[in-house]
Amino acid sequence: MSINRRQFLRRAGMLTALGFGGAVAFTGFRKKEVAEAAEYSLKQKAVLATRWAMVVDMSKFKTEDDFNRVTEACHRLHNVPDFKNTKDEIKWIWKDDYHHSFAGGHNQYLDEHIVHSPFMVLCNHCENPPCVKACPTQATFKRRDGIVAMDFHRCIGCRFCMAACPFGARSFNFKDPRPFINEVSPEYPTRTAGVVEKCNFCYERLAKGEQPACVEKSNGGLIFGDLDNPNSEVRKIVSTKFTIRRKPELGTQPCVYYLVGGDDHA
Amino acid sequence: MYKGGKIIASLIIFVGLLTIPFFYNMGKVNAGPEINLDTPAILALAPADQQCVESPEVMKANHMQLLNQWREAAVRDGQSVYINSQGKSFEISLQNTCLNCHSTEAEKASVTGGMSNPAFGSTQFCASCHDYNAVQPLCYTCHIGSKEAAK
Ligand code: SF4
Numbered sequence: 536m537s538i539n540r541r542q543f544l545r546r547a548g549m550l551t552a553l554g555f556g557g558a559v560a561f562t563g564f565r566k567k568e569v570a571e572a573a574e575y576s577l578k579q580k581a582v583l584a585t586r587w588a589m590v591v592d593m594s595k596f597k598t599e600d601d602f603n604r605v606t607e608a609c610h611r612l613h614n615v616p617d618f619k620n621t622k623d624e625i626k627w628i629w630k631d632d633y634h635h636s637f638a639g640g641h642n643q644y645l646d647e648h649i650v651h652s653p654f655m656v657l658c659n660h661c662e663n664p665p666c667v668k669a670c671p672t673q674a675t676f677k678r679r680d681g682i683v684a685m686d687f688h689r690c691i692g693c694r695f696c697m698a699a700c701p702f703g704a705r706s707f708n709f710k711d712p713r714p715f716i717n718e719v720s721p722e723y724p725t726r727t728a729g730v731v732e733k734c735n736f737c738y739e740r741l742a743k744g745e746q747p748a749c750v751e752k753s754n755g756g757l758i759f760g761d762l763d764n765p766n767s768e769v770r771k772i773v774s775t776k777f778t779i780r781r782k783p784e785l786g787t788q789p790c791v792y793y794l795v796g797g798d799d800h801a
Numbered sequence: 802m803y804k805g806g807k808i809i810a811s812l813i814i815f816v817g818l819l820t821i822p823f824f825y826n827m828g829k830v831n832a833g834p835e836i837n838l839d840t841p842a843i844l845a846l847a848p849a850d851q852q853c854v855e856s857p858e859v860m861k862a863n864h865m866q867l868l869n870q871w872r873e874a875a876v877r878d879g880q881s882v883y884i885n886s887q888g889k890s891f892e893i894s895l896q897n898t899c900l901n902c903h904s905t906e907a908e909k910a911s912v913t914g915g916m917s918n919p920a921f922g923s924t925q926f927c928a929s930c931h932d933y934n935a936v937q938p939l940c941y942t943c944h945i946g947s948k949e950a951a952k
Binding site: 719724 | 855870872874876877878879880881882883884885886890892893896897939942943944945
């Protein structure tokens with residue numbers, strides 16, 4: 536019972552064909568696509584923009600409480616853990632002093648009040664975000680409305696974005712954050728160890744037609760709106776009053792403006 | 802065949818050993834996963850509304866693709882509403898749409914009760930099938946039970 540080469544090849548070919556045929560019979564007819572008629576859309580109430588931006592009116596941030604109220608609202612809503620040490624610290628919006636916020640060649644004799652007052656800082660949602668360029672998985676990306684958002688599902692924890700961001704706006708979860716969240720907010724997921732996080736301009740609230748949580752709690756200290764819309768309040772302030780931005784010389788085009796001094800907003 | 806008898810005998814023993822588990826379990830009925838579809842949230846809906854976002858067949862076969870599509874739509878495209886094949890709209894949210902129906906009070910409490918990294922110790926509805934199939938997605942390392950949970 537010996538076979539020659541030709542017979543062997545023919546039988547092998549037939550078996551292979553059978554194998555492929557069998558595989559198609561099993562998987563080919565199975566419905567692979569989710570219902571085709573389905574569609575995705577926006578909520579009717581959603582507020583839309585092409586360039587979300589924020590103005591921080593420093594005259595409204597005077598007491599410790601003005602800062603804490605805002606930070607707390609954000610951190611509670613987004614399940615930001617409290618590690619109680621600066622090494623592991625996670626922050627979305629926090630206060631920092633003038634020299635850290637606006638590093639760079641400043642005048643030797645500056646307005647004492649400004650130099651010594653703390654500033655509310657957060658991700659600037661840069662128009663030209665270096666963090667997005669650095670991300671190898673596109674976990675950080677710029678949305679059409681200008682928000683620099685994160686898809687935590689995709690983050691592999693390489694922290695290139697943290698190195699790329701000139702504003703220190705990003706934090707890394709070195710540990711599982713869950714045990715360090717005092718009161719879990721069911722409005723937003725938590726993160727897991729090995730993931731970077733930062734402010735997201737509350738896009739989940741904008742989608743429901745609400746203002747960002749910090750803006751709501753700021754008593755007018757934070758003004759939020761569409762910079763591309765000439766009638767929006769942020770645009771009016773930015774185009775008529777004197778505002779500064781953090782490290783504009785780097786060319787990232789931050790979208791968070793600081794209203795310092797000047798007329799009635801002094 | 803040289804030493805044919807021995808070869809064939811050992812082959813038979815080998816095949817016998819290999820198939821022991823099959824013979825051992827033969828005829829034993831395997832109780833499938835128990836899927837709990839009468840949570841309070843589902844029972845509270847009118848019978849016509851009790852269908853999931855798509856038909857049960859589609860959900861059984863494709864819920865993972867659907868979840869992936871939801872994720873892309875909500876996180877990356879900012880589309881927070883899903884309109885299903887019957888034209889009904891649903892908010893895209895694992896926490897507030899899916900788990901609103903697919904978990905009971907006790908499960909919700911266990912999820913938000915400060916449990917650290919519940920990996921897959923979460924909602925019974927998902928876990929019943931997934932444990933049975935030894936499939937362990939990591940949804941609940943981040944996502945939490947539904948809105949009512951914290952109240
Ligand atoms: S502030 Fe930092 S994290 Fe935010 S968009 Fe700019 S570079 Fe990215």
